[in-house]
Amino acid sequence: MPRWRRRSRPVGDGRPRAVPRGPLQSPGFWLHHAALEWRSTLERNLRPLGLTPTQFNLLASAGWLARHGGEPPTQQQVADMAGADRMMASRVLRSLEDRELLCRRSDPADARVFRLELTSAGRELVRAAVQIAVDTDAELFGADGDELRERLRPVAAHRVPGERTS
Numbered sequence: 001m002p003r004w005r006r007r008s009r010p011v012g013d014g015r016p017r018a019v020p021r022g023p024l025q026s027p028g029f030w031l032h033h034a035a036l037e038w039r040s041t042l043e044r045n046l047r048p049l050g051l052t053p054t055q056f057n058l059l060a061s062a063g064w065l066a067r068h069g070g071e072p073p074t075q076q077q078v079a080d081m082a083g084a085d086r087m088m089a090s091r092v093l094r095s096l097e098d099r100e101l102l103c104r105r106s107d108p109a110d111a112r113v114f115r116l117e118l119t120s121a122g123r124e125l126v127r128a129a130v131q132i133a134v135d136t137d138a139e140l141f142g143a144d145g146d147e148l149r150e151r152l153r154p155v156a157a158h159r160v161p162g163e164r165t166s
Contacts, residue, residue, distance in 0.1 A: 031152075038140055045132045049125060056129045057082040058092055062102060062116045063126045072115040075104065080161050101125060 023029040042053045051059070061081035065073035073081075079089035093116065096102050101122035107113035118126065137145050157163040 042136045045136050046129060049129055051129055054092055058089060059096060060126050060130060063118050072117045075114040075116060078116055
């Protein structure tokens with residue numbers, strides 16, 4: 001069998017070791033390109049609402065955490081839930097505050113911490129945007145969306161606050 005066709009070879013401890021097979025054989029390659037397509041499609045679908053995917057993820061994360069956390073989430077909690085860099089999240093959240101979609105208030109216990117609350121306009125926009133995201137998922141992943149989510153969950157769960165892999 002030609003070397004480039006071999007699927008694995010033993011490592012010192014006897015476990016098979018993956019060998020390069022080219023990008024078209026890599027699940028990571030396809031996952032990356034699928035994520036690019038999902039983001040591009042979501043961006044196009046959210047455009048009529050005046051939201052980018054990043055703005056949507058932060059705004060929707062703030063709303064979800066508020067509904068499930070008992071108190072307004074911190075800016076850091078929202079950034080973590082959205083998988084966003086702290087500095088970038090701060091800039092985007094400030095722009096959403098300027099659009100009166102959310103309020104950022106200092107935490108009474110620690111003035112360095114901001115707590116976020118969606119305004120009524122923010123909640124309405126999130127409701128419409130979430131439906132667009134659900135429709136985008138259905139458009140791209142169809143009936144396999146739930147199965148795909150469950151296949152990806154153990155790979156990424158450590159990045160999502162409150163999720164555990166089993």
